[in-house]
Amino acid sequence: MACCKGCSVSGVRRRSTSPSPEQNVRAELPEPEREVYLVCALQTPQVSAEEAQLSLEELQRLVQSASGEIADALIVRLREITAGTFLTRGRVQQLKACAEAFELTGIVFDQDFSPVQVRNLTDEIGVRIIGRSELILDIFARRARTHEGKLQVELAQLQYLLPRLIGKGFVLSRLGGGIGTRGPGETKLEMDRRRIAARIAHLRHELNALRRHRDTQRKRRVRSQVLTIALIGYTNAGKSTLLRTLTQAEVHVADQLFATLDPTARKTILPDGRLAVFTDTVGFIHRLPPALLDAFKATLEEICYADLLLHVVDASSPLFEREVATTEQILADLGAGQKPILRVYNKIDRGLSEAAAERLRSSEEEAVAISALYKVGILDLLNAITRITSPNRQRIRLSIPYERCDLLGQLYAKATVEKIAYENAAIEVEAIADLQGLGSAFSPYVVREQSKPTSSE
Template sequence: MKPSQLKALERLYRRRVSPAETVTLDLARHLIELSQDIRRQIGVLFNRVGEPAYVIVGNERGLMIPQLDDYPLGKRMLRGLRLIHTHLKNEPLTDDDLTDLAMLRLDMVAVLMAADPPMIQRAWLVAATSAGSPPYHIDPPCRVTAIQPGFDLFIAERDAELAKAAPPAAEIRGGERGILISVTHSSREEAEDSLDELQELARTSGVQVLETTIQRPRQLNPRYLMGEGKMRDVVIRALQLGATMLVFDQELTPAQVRSISAMTELKVIDRSQLILDIFARRATSLDGKVQVELAQLKYLLPRLTGRGVQMSRLMGGIGGRGPGETKLEIDRRRIRDRIAKLEKNLDDLSAGRYQRRQKRVRAGVPIVSIVGYTNAGKSTLLNTMTKSEVFTEDLLFATLDTSTRRLRFPREREVIITDTVGFIRSLPASLMGAFKATLEELQDADLLLHLVDCASHRFVEQVDQVDRILEELGLGDKPRLVVFNKSDLLAGLKKKDPITFMKVKQQARRLGAITISAREQGTLAPLLAELERRFWA
């Protein structure tokens, strides 16, 4: 561009408009003339006091809006910026313009068209009505002189309308609102089952679920997991509903998290991170806290990113010596040091548990470990059998720490019963590694009591998942007794879903399962009789 054209663009920063005006006639004419002169689109982002915050020069086809770091969204529904820009061929608002409006939460997007006087077409965001409706309203083109003053009052009304449509954060525990997303090659039924479980995890973590989305593409997008167009639709819908986070059912790579985060200012987490958050909230013992922190750090370490080895202050430059460590390198080194320390602590704690287990083994008291899918009722069964008060709640992973109690039988006989952390599908690898220390309790068990929530329509898959995890832990050959819990719900299940009810009966016969209700002491007689027969018959 010529020096005179650059100076003309710089002088746009001095052009102010009244807070009550969208754009002045003089400024509209000036932008159109300047755009035609340089043969590029020109845009100006005005703040609400009428000052130009950004002047943008694009190409013949469009504009690239920069990072709007000086105008973060925070808890506001609108950013406080309106875009006034030109189109060289006098075309109306494009899909890119409307996408920028929705993704960036702009107050308004307006395009100027050459005429005498100039024409303008405007669009602004509206409150959500349904999933298929666009989140914006597009005005027909009109003359700039036909726009009445009152932009400041108009935007105040838009703010109030959008804020009213969004659910208040005060009604939500933790104030988080999320959209759950599943991108998979599995069948729709499997995807829905997994998403239902993710919804329960979100509820346990205190996240209000606003909407769920399933996509089954032919090929996974390595950058966004789902297609870029679909990803933009989800982000726009999330902003329209007032969501604060996107939760993916599949584990995201660090690069995918960065790509999706670059598209939106919402939090982006995956199933693993959600489970880690629940574990961090629920761990109470020293063992549990150490294992959770270790798992979190191992998950975080590969997600600390910088600009590559070439920008390292330790390795950069022609020589091997740099001016020192960057903040990123310091953080990584501290995390690695902390991981090493926690692993040593875990070894020490494991040695202490080993000594305690050896005392129980030498005492010759039989050990029974209760295993099963999360929320199957393991802690409730332990409480009912031993008259204990281990914490229980209708939430996934309500208890994480191993609990050990004695169960007395007639003739001065007794067994030791341990309650372990529940299993779940797609358990993060870092958690499996960390909790192997806790699951060492299972190595010395004489019997594994596999508790199954038979009222769940997914109980067959849950049984298979627990069996698979036990195989991974090297416990596939341990003696096992399958117990179907929640028999009190079977009467309702027979009426509501007779097919699942028949499947429960068939599976109980196939596995030789004992059916009980962990809440009712009277139903435990067959289980206690079977334990007595196995150990002292």
């Protein structure tokens, strides 16, 4: 581990003019407390130099997403692991020197330590020790906006905290401020084990009630045969930007990790006239904390019930392969690994990474390359969605006698009615439908079956 970079404080030039009243008011306001962190990736014998570097870069982005100021970023190489502190004595002393030089708020690691190791490192170095899971939990706490989102974050925080209450006052005594101490659950962190367990049970009860409500909404969509499409993928792959482009809806978009936490559903009309509901889901990340995956399981269940998954990937990312593999693994863990998937290679305006370009050339999977930001390839994407979700739909003509006008309600529910005319002898209808899905009641009234519509029709 190299020594930390040097630092200096530059002077501030003062104006000779008298301060304005506004400046006086600002001067009286307390300066926001700086949160300065050292970011460390651990390279053990099982971790390659490339993996450690990639982990360090992602960890820096996570700290920035938590509004932390990064004093320095280091790769700490370890030939052996010490049980009490994980790090060797020499590494601990080097980190202590960095903490004193930079007046650090804490040190963030890409590793989750045991409670005993955290306590020992804190005592040795003298600053807060933050693991990767605690950092991600903090970001989720910042992003939660809805009631359900806040409940889920609090549940994840408490599940993470409960096994770490290993001694009287430990962990609890260090919750002064900074990364890992914010969020809807922060006032609950002083509970003892019994009260935390009771709070967890209460949160699960509330989330189960919300889950039942969501089940009711889902069943209503199924009855009305509304197509549901879930946008999934690694965090910051561009899912929210794509949702806004597809539906022209006002949704929050930001170039940061976990900008979207609460699920967002918006509807649009597909090229064949069908109504589709697109749902934006929380982004995934490598080594997603189990507590978060468990707490957000109810929300992520929407993925399992979707008719189609749009796997949005950042085609420009140097971590392309790892991000794709992470998403596929989480889908498998959720039981959604066999769902129909359309791979969407986003951000092609930034250029394709070598891995993405090779996969596009060689893979036989269904895929579309787009730029959601600049609306490139969106029509190709919509046509692909239409083709995948309606393989048996075709344009048909029906001549329905007036005594069977009761069929019109079923027709509007099951097909896309393009034209209807009330003639003297019968009701003439042109529609796009799956004949088998319509049922035998319509068979006697089919006048002519036309070829399946193409994307240009």
